[in-house]
Amino acid sequence: MRYEIGIAGSGGQGVILMGVILTEAVASVDELFVALIQTFDPAVRGGRAASTLVISDEEIDYPGPLGFDLLLGLTQRGLDENIARLKRGSLAVIDAELVNEIVWDKILRIPFTRIARDDIGDERVANMTALGVLSELCEYLSPPAVRASISSRFKGKALDLNLSAFEEGLKYATEFRGSGIEKVEKEDMEI
Amino acid sequence: MTNAELLSGNEACVKGALAAGCTFFAGYPITPSSEIAHMMAYELPRRGGIFIQMEDEIASLGAVIGASLAGAKSVTATSGPGFSLMQEHIGFASIAEVPCVVISVMRGGPSTGVPTHPSQGDVMQARWGTHGDRPAVVLAPSSVAECFGLTIEAFNLAERYRTPVIVLTDEMIAHMREKVFLPSSDEIKLVERLKPAEPPEWFVPYRDPGTGVPPMPAFGEGYRYHVTGLCHDERGYPTTRADEVEPFVRRLFRKISQDFDKLQWSETYYTEDSTLNVVAFGSVARAALRAVRDARSKGMKVGLLKLLILFPFVRRKVTQLMESSTTILVPEINMGQISREVKRVNQGKCRIETLNKVAHEPMTPHEILEKIEEIYG
Numbered sequence: 045m046r047y048e049i050g051i052a053g054s055g056g057q058g059v060i061l062m063g064v065i066l067t068e069a070v071a072s073v074d075e076l077f078v079a080l081i082q083t084f085d086p087a088v089r090g091g092r093a094a095s096t097l098v099i100s101d102e103e104i105d106y107p108g109p110l111g112f113d114l115l116l117g118l119t120q121r122g123l124d125e126n127i128a129r130l131k132r133g134s135l136a137v138i139d140a141e142l143v144n145e146i147v148w149d150k151i152l153r154i155p156f157t158r159i160a161r162d163d164i165g166d167e168r169v170a171n172m173t174a175l176g177v178l179s180e181l182c183e184y185l186s187p188p189a190v191r192a193s194i195s196s197r198f199k200g201k202a203l204d205l206n207l208s209a210f211e212e213g214l215k216y217a218t219e220f221r222g223s224g225i226e227k228v229e230k231e232d233m234e235i
Numbered sequence: 236m237t238n239a240e241l242l243s244g245n246e247a248c249v250k251g252a253l254a255a256g257c258t259f260f261a262g263y264p265i266t267p268s269s270e271i272a273h274m275m276a277y278e279l280p281r282r283g284g285i286f287i288q289m290e291d292e293i294a295s296l297g298a299v300i301g302a303s304l305a306g307a308k309s310v311t312a313t314s315g316p317g318f319s320l321m322q323e324h325i326g327f328a329s330i331a332e333v334p335c336v337v338i339s340v341m342r343g344g345p346s347t348g349v350p351t352h353p354s355q356g357d358v359m360q361a362r363w364g365t366h367g368d369r370p371a372v373v374l375a376p377s378s379v380a381e382c383f384g385l386t387i388e389a390f391n392l393a394e395r396y397r398t399p400v401i402v403l404t405d406e407m408i409a410h411m412r413e414k415v416f417l418p419s420s421d422e423i424k425l426v427e428r429l430k431p432a433e434p435p436e437w438f439v440p441y442r443d444p445g446t447g448v449p450p451m452p453a454f455g456e457g458y459r460y461h462v463t464g465l466c467h468d469e470r471g472y473p474t475t476r477a478d479e480v481e482p483f484v485r486r487l488f489r490k491i492s493q494d495f496d497k498l499q500w501s502e503t504y505y506t507e508d509s510t511l512n513v514v515a516f517g518s519v520a521r522a523a524l525r526a527v528r529d530a531r532s533k534g535m536k537v538g539l540l541k542l543l544i545l546f547p548f549v550r551r552k553v554t555q556l557m558e559s560s561t562t563i564l565v566p567e568i569n570m571g572q573i574s575r576e577v578k579r580v581n582q583g584k585c586r587i588e589t590l591n592k593v594a595h596e597p598m599t600p601h602e603i604l605e606k607i608e609e610i611y612g
Contacts, residue, residue, distance in 0.1 A: 064412065067241060067412050068241055071239065071240075071241040074239075076414075077413075078241070078412075078413070078414050080411065081410075081411050081597075082410055085351065086266075086350055086351050104413070105521060105524040105528065106522050106524070106525035106600050107411055107521060108522070108597050110525075110600065
């Protein structure tokens with residue numbers, strides 16, 4: 045078994061942190077191996093940033109991406125540069141506000157940035173909302189493990205803020221699961 | 236699986252250094268090695284060790300050499316541009332025979348190049364970067380676990396041979412996080428430098444005890460001696476006498492070359508029946524292993540030799556592999572540095588193919604597999 049998650053965005057969105065949190069959550073499962081590769085441009089904000097997770101039940105030979113089973117696009121550029129690596133039939137999750145153009149047959153559009161800004165009150169935690177969605181969508185991620193990983197990184201108000209964004213994401217994904225992703229796909233088919 | 240940990244390559248280097256008993260770090264932060272300095276600054280003071288951020292890389296290695304002369308196992312970490320500055324003192328540590336470890340995380344070059352992307356462009360710098368003729372010891376981890384293990388071994392080799400040892404990683408390995416299972420401290424074998432058995436007044440600091448490695452007291456223990464970058468006699472004083480210089484320089488080589496047999500550190504995969512063999516190291520070895528597995532699943536008889544030590548070059552292992560190979564493929568993310576070593580030992584035994592990439596991006600299994608298919612025909 046080899047399962048790959050790609051997260052692509054730009055510097056400042058918390059893409060690297062998302063990778064680290066998910067990797068920690070997977071590493072806490074005894075029988076799973078995990079490797080995380082982070083790529084980023086030298087610019088702290090605005091440059092490219094991506095995290096690639098490889099999850100396996102055996103020792104990982106190549107830790108880099110061979111084909112994503114799940115891709116999260118947080119910017120148009122990030123999505124464009126990585127969509128070719130998404131395996132046929134796999135799901136692309138995109139930020140509905142930041143990514144406008146996508147040619148793919150299985151898409152989940154969620155306005156992470158808007159949710160974080162309007163519902164949580166801080167745009168910076170959009171990445172935590174996205175983590176909530178990923179934790180629900182990927183079978184190798186358990187929401188309690190991801191929650192624990194987030195909790196170990198923040199304290200006080202920051203923790204509350206990040207956790208509430210995470211829970212909001214979880215809720216969203218659960219609702220989508222309930223409504224059936226199939227339905228969402230059809231509506232989202234566009235060229 | 237209680238000892239499972241999630242670490243980056245840089246963090247594993249720090250853990251390895253601490254497990255080896257390192258108590259001193261002096262350095263100047265540089266991407267992609269900065270996390271090593273960062274973590275050392277946190278870990279060393281709380282263990283009674285010393286961390287110093289120096290004014291530059293020249294001074295950094297100078298401080299490391301000084302600390303080692305005072306008895307501390309010492310390390311520094313840098314990347315390409317800083318590694319260039321350290322070359323001066325790598326030569327000094329070689330001639331003064333001061334054990335120390337330099338961790339160099341390769342990034343795209345030359346000059347400031349591409350700071351946040353991997354490369355293998357500093358292999359020959361690690362071998363020949365300092366001036367003068369001297370043996371080099373260079374280790375090359377290809378995983379987070381190997382960053383830990385080989386950093387410990389780097390200290391062991393430095394202590395055993397009284398020589399600087401270089402741990403050459405790359406940005407991909409350094410920043411990559413992997414779940415690893417580290418050995419407990421009682422499973423780790425450590426080597427300590429030999430101390431003189433005689434009293435200070437009888438002490439002759441650079442006399443060859445037969446092993447090629449003179450015992451080394453720490454400054455402050457009562458033994459007085461002179462440390463210099465000039466060629467020196469047994470007492471440590473500068474000399475130009477041919478009958479003293481010649482055996483001295485030869486001893487620097489002999490202390491390591493006499494152990495070539497023990498230093499063939501490498502791993503083979505699927506080489507029992509392979510005729511096309513890949514020789515790779517560092518992050519490229521990871522892609523190569525995957526490519527070899529993919530080629531095997533397509534019925535091609537392909538194997539892999541992964542180098543864990545680059546210098547002294549694992550001549551015996553490579554020669555042995557050549558006996559059963561028709562072709563050797565050397566993929567590298569440089570224009571061909573280790574492939575030169577492979578060609579040097581080849582002597583017409585087989586065909587050597589190279590695969591080079593200088594986009595300062597990781598080599599992918601797909602690229603290696605394509606080349607394998609092209610060779611295989």
